[in-house]
Amino acid sequence: MKLTLKIWRQASTGEAGTLLSYAIDDVSPDMSFLEVLDVLNEQLIARGERPVAFDHDCREGICGSCGFMIDGVAHGPLRLTTVCQLFMRHFPDGATLVVEPFRARALPVVQDLVVDRGALDRIIESGGFISARTGSAPEANSILVSKEAADRAMDAAACIGCGACVAACPNASAMLFTAAKISHLGLLPQGQPERCQRALRMVDGMHDLDFGSCTNHGECEAVCPKGISIDFIARLNRDYLYASATAGREPIRNV
């Protein structure tokens, strides 16, 4: 196959960027999209040019490192798939594709297709945990969790933190990511004691990090490689409402 990629090139945060066009021949349908970029980078290095920067690690769709926009869709056209697991057999020969980084104020471009997703970590740090001191845990089977709850919690917990939801959201909102974490922990009995504080803290955290608000577009769910459902967003809203009505905000303490 032959391909033309129009790739966003930007040397560093704050510098201006631009779309540059690259023609790549000998693309095999069995290559992943990242392997196409590998091939391109080999060519660029051979020409002494700066290779295209893109984040990646596991290349199995689980670490959440990879991710960029292909023709305006986060992680590309195939649903439930990260770019590292997106194989070229899904593209027509001779296609021209526009490749851009995720864009949001909260996810500034580091270089080319690499963005800084530290803000997602900040959201977790603001309250996405159960405070269980190492060693304090009771015997595991003393906490029963219905299969249904465990399965739902797992559905939410499957989030890989890739940031595609933010990238796709017309408002650059991190609601799906945040809702997934709140729901994962809130669906489990272990997560109940801190459920209200978690909702309050994480929503506060998200707010303080330059993300937009959710207006229920549903774009996030459509591009989420793990199929996280926006029903979890509704759950977050409920939890936040309930928490606001019943609890005041408490700081995180180390006891």
Next chain:
Amino acid sequence: MTPATELKPRPANRRSSNRLAAFYRTTVGKKLVMAASGLVLFLFVITHLAGNLQIFLGAEKLNEYAALLRRMPELLWTARTVLLVALAVHVIASVQLVLVNYRARPVHYAVKRDVETNYAARTMAISGPLVLLYVIYHLAMFTFLVTGPGYNHDDVFRNVVLAFQMPAISGVYIAAMLLLGLHLYHGVWSLLHTLGISSPRYRRLRRGLAPAIALAITAGYVSIPLAILAGIVE
């Protein structure tokens, strides 16, 4: 270059003194307020439609209804206050959120394809203000009677018919009703979701229900000017 991760402030670990302020401060809080006020406005739109449709029952019925309302000033003014507050809150919150969302993506995509969302959802911030403009115009016409072809407080039926017999006014109304429909097409679905009325089981139902409601409301309203223009109601 300073690494961007270090630029980002850690979220403040705050203890709130005022729960309501803290609630409203976040995007989710504002959003919930939008939905609650939207619900009030939505309920008004339905009641108002029910009242207006009495036009098809003839002049007496409609005028009786208008008179009835005026005979219960407490109720009327309570309703008006709630409505006004809801509208104000809805508008303020929407402006705040639109600004937040605008700031959240300073650099736009060269190419962006929407997969799931629709025109109505994307244009909420346009359909909403236009509806507001319409409401102002509408109040001027039927409530304050400062515009339009000479009205009479006690004959609502005549006011409406006279106005809608002018194609220009009917045209404005029909356009406004369509905008309202557009606003509600996404608004109703959004409302249910925002208020957390959501369970995977009812999802398909809700996705279908919301547009159906929007459509019904629009059709109901549009039928009035159309009927008058067509001479069905005189």
Next chain:
Amino acid sequence: MSLDPKVPSGPIEQKWSKHRCEMKLVNPANKRKYKVIVVGTGLAGGSAAATLAQLGYQVSCFCFHDSPRRAHSIAAQGGINAAKNYQGDGDSVYRLFYDTVKGGDFRSREASVYRLAELSMAIIDQCVALGVPFAREYSGYLANRSFGGAQVSRTFYARGQTGQQLLLGCYSALARQIALRQVTMHPRHEMLDLVVVDGRARGIVTRNLLTGAISSHSADAIVLGTGGYGNVYYLSTNAKASNVTAIWRAYRRGALLANPCFTQIHPTCIPASGEHQSKLTLMSESLRNDGRIWVPQQAGDARPPSAIPEAERDYFLERKYPSFGNLVPRDVASRNAKDVCDEGRGVGPGGRGVYLDFAAAIARLGEDVVRQRYGNLFEMYERITGENPYRQPMRVYPAIHYTMGGLWVDYNLMSNIEGLFVIGEANFADQGANRLGASALMQGLADGYFILPYTIGDYLARISPVDRLSPEDRAFRQTEQEAADRIAKLLSAAGLRSADSFHRELGDLVWNQCGMSRTAAGLQHALARIPELRQEFWQSVKVPGSGAQFNQTLEHAGRVADFLEFAELMCRDALDRDESCGAHFREEHQTPEGEALRDDECYSHASAWEFTEVGRPPLLHKEPLVFDYVKPTQRSYK
């Protein structure tokens, strides 16, 4: 140098509790005066950093990923072992201990393995408390499955994403400590060197990958949880950025590196599809619970699998190992797959593959049950290969997956360098010459949650935080300079070949000569070739850009440079160990049935190598392995 493993005396069941009692404690009021550096945020590093911070130490934590949550542990699919005996099928601490020592082909340290088995249960408790959504039965109790190399069902799992869920559990605990300012997290920071002064680890030198800034960090103790070095083979199931740099740099500063030739091959990976292949994808071992492995009986049989009648298929594992069947340990399964492919009976492109067939399972259990158990793995397979495994058998082939070797540590997880602790896959560990499935996650978390936090206290209680060096100290400045020089050298090499192409060439070489089976001649060939390749690398590598910016090519080049040195040690170790054991299969040493033939007389030891100089042979130190409880036998899975 004397290699004292510092194993406590007494019966094996009491060693750890006795030791815990005997260790010194740091006065709670003093804890905050001590500073600990943790490099790595995988299961090992993440759990250690979170726990140390809870205890009150000041922790600085580093990872090269953009977020601690992306450490390679996230990719583990299958599960984690624990001797809970929830199934009532005869499991016990002793049995898990026994299975692990035997699975490791008697090349691990008994006392450490026992402790691991003993702690396995507390790990599950802790993970559940942190909200890990393990699979449940309808009753609400925890579910288990069986895994290769064991006859009991002791593996806990969260769909096919166990590693992810365990990691998110400890990442969330870590995030909490970051929020509390107990941990200072440095993502996108790569450790480039260890600073050792007078035999004591004093700190590290790092490069900020975003800005290129090189800086020093000083502490009272350094913990490395930097994962395995499987990527020396280029193609492996490891994440692309996994590397040997941290432990290699420590080795060059005097830490002993033990058993580097113990590298594990996973039998069920998706075969490479062509030249462009950048990594291999593992299909969880759990698939072997219901999938049957076979190849055609006839070499060169090119018919599609469905056209090959039952009678002309060879279910070679079931045939050769009637009691374990498809569930034999990884090394055995891998080698057998290689053998049938070498006989020309392999399937798929290049004849490098065997079938993993679910037709029987689908017939027996129904497609729904199979989908429930393996749905996401099947999807993954289909996504990558474009073939539907519900309709036609999967093709799988072995690939490098895990590395048992690593920095030598004593019972306290401290290396021979004072104050340098090594945990998780980065140490030479408890897995011996072969790791059983689902025991790496267990080891990482045991080290990080339950062992290191005690043993490091014992060390810190003996030193004073007042002695901590300033990062302005000469030793740091000098190490920084060396790191900067190395980077400058990489950038100034005047070639036109990418680091990646060298990495591929090296990988090819070690896979062929030091992979699934090894010979003296092959290893000698590799040992001759590696230094040449290294020289070519430094002459003709091309690294565009500068060091003072985000530069992924530079990062990779630095890692490849270290692999090029490390590979030599790995081959040397493989050559030195003139026996077969576990995953280390020297063709010269096999039983008549082709199984690994150990030489307990000469090689019942861990080989710990000491660095001398690049190009000069390292020194070998031996830690004798004594087996008081599990008597070494010829492993048999018949």
